[in-house]
Amino acid sequence: MPGLNASLYLGLSGLQAQQSALNVVGQNIANVNTPGYTRQRADLTTNFSQVEGQVYFGTGVSLTSVQGIRDRFLDLQIYRETAKQTGAQERYTGLNAIAGSLADTGSSGIAAQIQAFFQGVQDLSAQPENAALRANLINKAQGMVSSMKSRYQLLDDQRNSADQSVRSLVTEVNTLTKQIANLNQSIMTEATPGANNGARDQRKALTDKLAELVGISVFEGAKGEYQITLDSGAGVLVNGTSSYDLSTSAGGALDGKSSVMLGGTFDVTGGIKEGALGAKLDLRDTILPGFQKQLDELAAGITSQVNLLNRSGYAPGGAAPTGTDFFRGSVANDANGLPTSLSPSAANPYKGMVAALAVNAAVVANPSLIATAGAPVPPAVTAAVGDNRNAKAMASLQTSGNSGLGGVVLGSPYASVVGTLVSDVGNAVQTWDTNATAQQNLVLALQNQRDSISGVNLDEEASSMMTLQRGYQASARFISVINQLTDQLVNQFGK
Structure with missing residues (x-):
């Protein structure tokens, strides 16, 4: 059977194991208020037994590892829901920035300016020969055009701002993925599994931040390393000790805005749906262009019908139709100051209509080109000075809308079209505000659940310490007893 020396080492192993475990408790208590700290647990394991004859005797206890207490599946939930929460919040913030202007019901709002334009047409129809009313109509038309342009420009500004954010967010993503890959290196090369809990805590905090920026899926390998992919499966951001950069490439996305490339080769713009980056791409490429499309269609609806009537109508006392458009698409300039034209697409066949819109310079210079009169009866004579048939037809467009552009919206009265735009913006703001609040509550609940598992509980630590x-x-005490027995043997046989 083992001797007293073996018993002494057995007691010593217990002493050392309890002391090591107490150090872990002390570490937990010291970090009770450290953000992101994960509670640690000392794992004690009985040593291999020693065989004496046919009898197995214990050889004590060893500290095998210090493990961070984590729920990996809960972490994955938090990453996923965090991306949704920041995505919803960024969409709400972007929409809220333009809602007030698009929904303006004051005198400078689109609805009021359209009303003022058609009121100007109505006033002129009552006195078609009145030069002051012709000048007033031109002024009201310019006000309506200006109102549409300012709202359209606001949407463009927000899209440009979102594009700038895309570039900066891509840089942030790359910084985080590099740091995570470096921490993977430290974790994969640790001598004892679970030994480098500090690196794991840092990696968890960085992954939390990464999930705020972009939707991700996280997989943990056999050596504790993370593999991180875009949640859509569009590409890998981190694979063990390697990280793969995102970059922006101008000209590949909508309207020449930045495409997001992975590894400089693969376009993953469409595969980024959540997080702040996904929200900025959605605002830039889908949500805001959708409202611009509605403005383009509104402008196209008004101008096409007014122009049709003005071209076919007669000036007072005229012997032939004016053949003149009331509105004209002015030549727009690109960022380099070069002339551009309308750029219709399948998604928006009237794209650029508002940007190119203006009152015809010929009409501004010669208000008599406003065709207030209808075709003379019989055709051989000139239009009467007081003829207001064409002006009344123009005025009726306000409530009748038009059906010449093939859309349900464009066939509605223009007040209804503007109302739909305002309603769409308001509904989108409300929807994303509600989603952001709901996601925030969900993420908070998940984080509280994680804290209850991974956070330090002083009551539990006090119990463990005791x-x-x-x-x-x-x-x-056991060592003391063995020491006494040893002394007795030495004293007895040493005489």
Whole structure:
């Protein structure tokens, strides 16, 4: 059977194990208020038994590892829902910035300016020969055009702002993925599994931040390393010790805005749906262009019908139709100051209509080109000075809308078209505000659940400390007893 020396080492192993475990408790208590700290647990394992004859005798206890207490599946949930929460919040913020202007019901709002334009047409129809009313109509038309342009420009400004954010967010993503890959290196090369809990805590905090920027899926490998992919499966951001950069490439996305490339080769713009980056791409490429499309269609609806009537109508006393458009698409300039034209697409066949819109310079210079009169009866004579048939037809467009552009919206009265735009913006703001609040509550609940598992509970640590203290005292007492027995043997046989 083992001798007293073996018993002494057995007691010593217990003493050392309890002391090591107490150090872990002390580490937990010291970091009770450290953000992102994960509670640690000392894993004690009985040593291999020693065989004496046919009898197995214990050889004590060892500290095998210090494990961070984590729920990996809960972490994955938090990453996923965090991306949705920041995505919803960024969409709400972007929409809220333009809602007030698009929904303006004051005198400078689109609805009021359209009303003022058609009121000007109505006033002129009552006195078609009145030069002051012709000038007033031109002024009201310019006000309506200006109102549409300012709202359209606001949407363009927000899209440009979103594009700038895309570029900066891509840089942030790359910084985080590089840091995570470096921490993977430290974790994969640790001597004892779970030994580098500090690196794991840092990696968890960085992954939390990454999830705020972009939707991700996270997989943990056999050596504790993370593999991180875009949640859509569009590409890998981190694979063990390697990270793969995102970059922006101008000209590949809508309207020449930045495409997001992975590894400089693969266009993953359409595969980024959540997080701040996904929200900025959605605002830039889908949500805001949708409202611009509605403005383009509104402008196209008004101008096409007014122009049709003005071209076919007669000036007072005229012998032939004016053949003149009331509105004309002015030549727009690109960022380099070069002339551009309308750029219709399948998604928006009237794209650029508002940007190119203006009152015809010929009409501004010669208000008599406003065709207030209808075709003379019989055709051989000139239009009467007081003829207001064409002006009344123009005025009726306000409530009748038009059906010449093939859309349900464009066939509605223009007040209804503007109302639909305002309603769409308001509904989108409300929807994303509600989603952001709901996601925030969900993420908070998940984080509280994670804290209850991974966070430090001082009551639990105090209980563990008392248990370990008793274990330490018992081991010390055991060593003391063995020491006394050893002394007795030495004293007895040493004489």
